[in-house]
Amino acid sequence: MDKLEIEGGVPLRGEVQVSGAKNAVLPILAATLLADGPCVIEGVPDLRDLDTMLRILRELGVEVEKDLAAGTIRTEVRDDTKIRAPYELVKTMRASICVLGPLLGRRKRAEVSFPGGCVIGPRPIDLHLAGLEALGAEMRIEAGYILADGRHMQGREIYLGGAYGPTVTGTANQLMAAVLTPGTTVLEHAACEPEVADLARFLVKMGAKIEGIASPQLIVTGVSRLTGARHRVIPDRIEAGTFLTAAAITHGDVIIRGAEASHLTAAIATLRRMGVQVDRLPDGGLRVRAPERLHPTDLVTLAHPGFPTDLQAQFMATLAIADGNSFVTEKIYPERFIHVAELTRMRAKIRKKGPTAIVEGVDYLSGAPVMASDLRASAALVVAGLAAHGTTTVDRVYHIDRGYERIEQKLQGLGARIRRINDKTPAVDD
Numbered sequence: 001m002d003k004l005e006i007e008g009g010v011p012l013r014g015e016v017q018v019s020g021a022k023n024a025v026l027p028i029l030a031a032t033l034l035a036d037g038p039c040v041i042e043g044v045p046d047l048r049d050l051d052t053m054l055r056i057l058r059e060l061g062v063e064v065e066k067d068l069a070a071g072t073i074r075t076e077v078r079d080d081t082k083i084r085a086p087y088e089l090v091k092t093m094r095a096s097i098c099v100l101g102p103l104l105g106r107r108k109r110a111e112v113s114f115p116g117g118c119v120i121g122p123r124p125i126d127l128h129l130a131g132l133e134a135l136g137a138e139m140r141i142e143a144g145y146i147l148a149d150g151r152h153m154q155g156r157e158i159y160l161g162g163a164y165g166p167t168v169t170g171t172a173n174q175l176m177a178a179v180l181t182p183g184t185t186v187l188e189h190a191a192c193e194p195e196v197a198d199l200a201r202f203l204v205k206m207g208a209k210i211e212g213i214a215s216p217q218l219i220v221t222g223v224s225r226l227t228g229a230r231h232r233v234i235p236d237r238i239e240a241g242t243f244l245t246a247a248a249i250t251h252g253d254v255i256i257r258g259a260e261a262s263h264l265t266a267a268i269a270t271l272r273r274m275g276v277q278v279d280r281l282p283d284g285g286l287r288v289r290a291p292e293r294l295h296p297t298d299l300v301t302l303a304h305p306g307f308p309t310d311l312q313a314q315f316m317a318t319l320a321i322a323d324g325n326s327f328v329t330e331k332i333y334p335e336r337f338i339h340v341a342e343l344t345r346m347r348a349k350i351r352k353k354g355p356t357a358i359v360e361g362v363d364y365l366s367g368a369p370v371m372a373s374d375l376r377a378s379a380a381l382v383v384a385g386l387a388a389h390g391t392t393t394v395d396r397v398y399h400i401d402r403g404y405e406r407i408e409q410k411l412q413g414l415g416a417r418i419r420r421i422n423d424k425t426p427a428v429d430d
């Protein structure tokens, strides 16, 4: 297992380039299952989760060519009789569930392993299943697999909202099932996340008929065939947001190239309340300049365009050294606070009360050995380590490698003293 070792205290300066969005590229690759003909996806980041999705696609009869130097993936369906996404792959990445919709839409049958537990709290897929059932798919769960038969699917009106708001990958699944389903499907309370809109735009390039993209009502008119298409994925707003916090916590001055400001309005507004100057650059991207002291502020995670849950941990780390108390409330995953204990090891003062963390700003964080637990919590520990006094060692970096492309190299480019330590001890999750 690799570790990251960080000597904190260097204000970050310089420019960093944002990669393509993990949470856009994964459903978009799943959507290539729908195509008659080759697809070319550009701006693809080099991530562990991406490799998992490519393995699943190969398992499902898709020929995949990866040119990572160019950031391009070419796919072409060679065998459309394969319908099984196996447990061995699905268990390592929940986004694997995104193959369910396209398999049903195109191959009319699917056998997808039921995703397992998750460290950020319960992550049910009941809305995915109910939506597909409402379209007329027959669904059974047997031996840990979702067995689905979509031969009698028909466009319908489907309400996709749940107790915690709309579902992102659930909307993606529904869209991918509906585009080849006869009739009109109306998805009410659909997720408006930029990644869902990006998927919808890719589907339109393939010949799908979708109205209301980026809105909570998506109207899909089924077509009989989709072609291959070429598409460049949107920049990763969560990676960009992580660099925003890295600049803020180190009192730095950083230009984030390729960041799409319109995808980050809640995060930018929060930083401005903290006294951080964030400017859109005329040629795209963002410049972030942080003062010596940060103001405390409150934030509540919500579905887009609300504050993203995937930046909650990184902002909490940053607020840990603000001048006063901040309230951080998690409304998407009320149990997503696993980073609190590790940040506390670094001298942060954080108390949890239900779905809210009360962050009492301290003068400084103290470097410590800490353990990465999930992707974004791990990113928060790196952010904290960049500002902490002394050395922070973040163990189990494979969590970060799932979703951040060459994070240590990008931070080194901004002057951070961070290095990867290769350790041959095998990865063990507990």
Ligand code: EPU
Pocket (backbone or CB within 6 Å): 023, 026, 094, 095, 122, 123, 124, 125, 126, 127, 128, 129, 162, 163, 164, 165, 166, 167, 168, 169, 170, 191, 195, 309, 310, 331, 332, 333, 375, 376, 403
């Ligand atoms: N929910 C249900 N039933 C469902 C589906 C979701 O109750 O059938 C609940 C969830 O438990 C949660 C809320 O609805 O409380 C939102 O979950 P959602 O389905 O939107 O999450 P997801 O699609 O599984 C995606 C991202 C996550 C991100 C969430 C929320 C991908 C591959 N994953 O997950 O990203 O946190 O949306 O924005 O797009 C990450 O990148 O680190 C990550 C976890």
